[in-house]
Amino acid sequence: MNESHQGGSATPVVIPARGSSGTGRHRVPAPPHALRGRAAVLAVAAGAAVSAASAGSALGAGGTQATESGDIALLAGGEAAPAPAAPQAPATPAVATPSQPAPVVAADDVAEDLRSTIVSTLKAGTEINTQREIAEEKARRPQIALPAVGAFTSPYGMRWGVMHAGIDIANAVGTPILAATNGTVVDSGPAQGYGNWIRIMSDDGVMTVYGHMETLDVEVGQRVYAGQKIAGMGSRGFSTGSHLHFEVLLNDGNDHIDPVVWLAQHGIGLDGSTGGGSSLS
Incomplete structure (x- = not known):
């Protein structure tokens, strides 16, 4: 009897590791139950993408790119991509309360203009007062005086x-x-x-x-x-x-x-x- 007809043990099939691409090697087609599993994962990923798109106005372009990258990673490896980090919400300004009123902060330029105006006003007032005192003093002075007493x-x-x-x-x-x-x-x-x-x-x-x-x-x-x-x-x-x-x-x-x-x-x-x-x- 030929050895080819004998019921000896079958030659094992070696499946190379994921991602390898050696020359002359071929992948063995995945069994039907594996395809069904991947189809389910793809369906879930597609549904997630649709849901994200419907609510995508709140997400920026970075969120969309992260979702697409996750889908690609899921298709390539069959594993879920890590979820993108949620954008930080803007800081909410403190609300003033009767016990804690909102602070009033004057801009530097406004404060400087106010300070300059006050200083200029004070200087002008001082100069006016000085000139008035000089004029009053001159008015009080005699035009002619007795040169000596004796x-x-x-x-x-x-x-x-x-x-x-x-x-x-x-x-x-x-x-x-x-x-x-x-x-x-x-x-x-x-x-x-x-x-x-x-x-x-x-x-x-x-x-x-x-x-x-x-x-x-x-x-x-x-x-x-x-x-x-x-x-x-x-x-x-x-x-x-x-x-x-x-x-x-x-x-x-x-x-x-x-x-x-x-x-x-x-x-x-x-x-x-x-x-x-x-x-x-």
Whole structure:
């Protein structure tokens, strides 16, 4: 009997491992029950895909791609693909309650603009207030002031055969000497016969002269105002005692005038009173 007809044991069939593709090897067709199993898996996968598509507006393109990749993996290996990660829901803003009101946050640029506006307003208000105070101070200042307080010892006119072009007001050394007008200091220092002198040119061309001072408080070129202390009384130069020699010259310092008359024209008496007067107390 031929060996081909003998009922010996059948030669085993070797099924290569999934994914191998050796040359000359062929897969053995899967048995019918395996095909039915895969068909069932495909049906389930198809149903899942349809369900996902119907609700797919909530899923993005990434969710669709993950589903398709899962189907491909299921078809290739017969195993379910891992489910894609669910997208994270957006954070829900905190809801303000009576016990916990919503915080109010000012934008940086808005806060900076507000701060700049406040600072600018304060600066403008301060400047306006300063200018108002200066204007009020100027309004309170006298336009003409009595240059010193003391005893009226010598008038304007001829004296000892020589023209005495001013008046003398005597008082203790150091008694304040005041500017008689607003103006600019044109001289401040030693002068022949005066010991020390100060000359001030007013804005309207009146020159006032002060002599025999012990101390000087102003410098050449300095701006002064009527009633400002400019020196301390003394007895420097040709003097017989502590006093102020005071002169007034009109027309840019060219023409002398009696200081008593000039002061009276401005309503100032020698006693410092307004409205006239001729004696010192």
